Amino acid sequence: MRRVKTGSRTLYIILIAGFFAILGSTMSKSPTLPLYAQSLGLGKGEIGLVAAASTVTGIFMNFASGLLSDVYGRRKLLKMAGFVFLSAPLLYFLTDNALSLALVRVYYGVATAIFVPVSFALVSDLYPDRKGTFMGFLSSSTLVGRALAPVLAGSIIYFLGFSVVFVLCSLTGLVVFALTFRFPETGEELKRFEFTFSGELLLIGLLDAAVYMAYQGIETFLPLFYYLQDKAWLSGLILTVEIAIMAVVKPYVGYLSDRVGRIKPILAGMTMVGLAMFVFALSDSLSLVVLGAVLFSVGASISEASTKPLATEVSRLRGTALGFLESIKDIGQALGPVLIGFLGLRTGFAFIGVFGILSLGLFLFARPGRKSLKK
Template sequence: MSRTLIFLGFCTVGCLSFVSYNLVRMPALAPFAESLGAGPTSVGIVVAASTLTGVMLKLPVGALSDLVSRRKLMLLSMAAFAGPPFLYPILSSVEVLIGLRVVHGLATAIFTPLALATVASMYPIQRGAALGWYTSAAQGGALLGPLLGGWLVDHGGFATTFTVAGWIGLLALGCYLLVLRGLTENESSFSSSRRMSEVMGEVVQGVKGILRHTAMLAASLAEAAKMVANGTLMAFLPLYLVSIGLTLTEGGILFAIQGVFSFLAKPLMGRLSDRMGRRPLIPVGLLLCGGSLAVIPHMMDFSSLMWLAASFGLGEAIVTASSAALIADLSHSHNIGAGMGLRGTIMDMGHAVGPLLAGVLVALLGYQGAFGLISGLQIAAAGFFMVVTLRRVYEQVAH
């Protein structure tokens, strides 16, 4: 099988996996938790449980994948995509649901950084374009999941929705098995003669080494800043729209515009980063996100908000495609998994912090003040990224 066919197959795996995952997560999860007796606080814990798994595991799992078989670890994640959805319909308590969400979170905690590392290893020259195409495929699945999930919940109920998610997860597992042998494997592989304590010691050293890499940290923080802005919009754009007399249907259209623009732009922005370099593009993407976010609460007409949603989606695409490729560029073959794990962990932190921070700021300052301050965070992240990476360029020239 040619590399192109393997790559297309792997993109299909990513798409199907996130269709399955988001079928469960949006919009079925919160009302399902309520049907089990969860109050608002418990619903928040249920929704956040899988993100917490990512925060805790993406970096160490990424580092582990540099030492053991990355393909086998991803096979474990595919089982985590396919298996848990079949268990949701038989749950009867919120506590067990939270536990299942933690287990289900293993899917993205393992698969996301390892998939990016695999794609980056497959295309060392055209890295930005390849990562752009792959992340577009995964995002396409993440967009399709909630659309299909909403229809299934309305027409078939929770049990049907979760069962369909499980079957799509199994389809993703089947596709993964088809392309498994053709995927690029990391150079280091697990030897049964090595003690697990030795492997874990090397994982710890790999994590420490990545955390000392300031340019990788800066790129990951750029992603986290973008995710803070994204989380702010997810939580408070609908409320702002209602406050100015628009509808939630119009809010859905705005989120769709944002997602479609990001989906379409990622391959193009990845290819552009291959030609122009990653460093100039990431601050541009952050400034687009920040500028769009700052202007949104000053607009009351739907047509202007549509343009701002498109602008935010474009900025999101620029940051995501360029930062993943930059981290792969900065990594060596022995720690690319750890680099992607660092990015994923810090991104998840930003995603979790965004709605919480925005909630406090909206309560204190209103929409204009809150969105303005979080916009300033994008500018600060862009400046920090430029300073750190410029210093790295000077150090390389000096040596």
């Protein structure tokens, strides 16, 4: 990889791009997508399939985009993502049925599937000695965009309608597209396509899958706890606090992982995630639900702030490694609500907690060099 001059200005550009990328993409789906689909006359089953379209895209595209960035460079791929962020929202105007809306969601999903792993790989390339810290800042910038998007989109829909939301999403994409031209070029580490499977990378991916099983399970089923039913504002507030905690904590725990190594934070974070799931499974009061949400958000932040940097350290192909990690994460995110839906709230959350602890145990005892906690 060729060396490039970097400074705080480059980091700020990446953080701003990350904020607008996730702000626009989240505004297009939360709460816009189900409401817009309903306005087109789609049923609940069709709405569910349309909503899943972009997630399924991510499962396949994350890995491919990371690999392509190792071959053709990060900036080229990020420019492509920026163009999709710009153009995809405008295609909503052409939709009039479930199939056309699903195709737009698949196309939109390509943007996020490229941007997330490749932008993190870019940060890892530019700041190898502080990658945990600065990956934490990038994650926080995207979380801020994710937190603001539903309130902003919902208010615009209420007062001005869907069209203004779609135009605004396109404008945020224009900002991202313009900023990608300011990104330095890194990557281009492969002359041809190749990927050597890494068992350690799969173990790291299982940890992220467990975290996002839990995250999507909480987001989906929190409003259905009996003491939160008919209190949508309260469940929304808890979820907002959860995201806010992650946004604040991630840079600090990223810095911590740069100082003490990746394994100790992963051990602490995944233990907290597992305990949080058992709290949700056994909860019989609002105070326990709040405790579980806080415990999960802190634990997830600690773990994820170390898993991403660690993935770039166990593979020389940083883009491919992060893309693979995102694909495994998306599988977990898709499975979380399904498992809880079939098993029930108590059994489902407990199952995810057990899965998280078992994944941690497998990671600690099956990974190469497991005797050292400093790596």
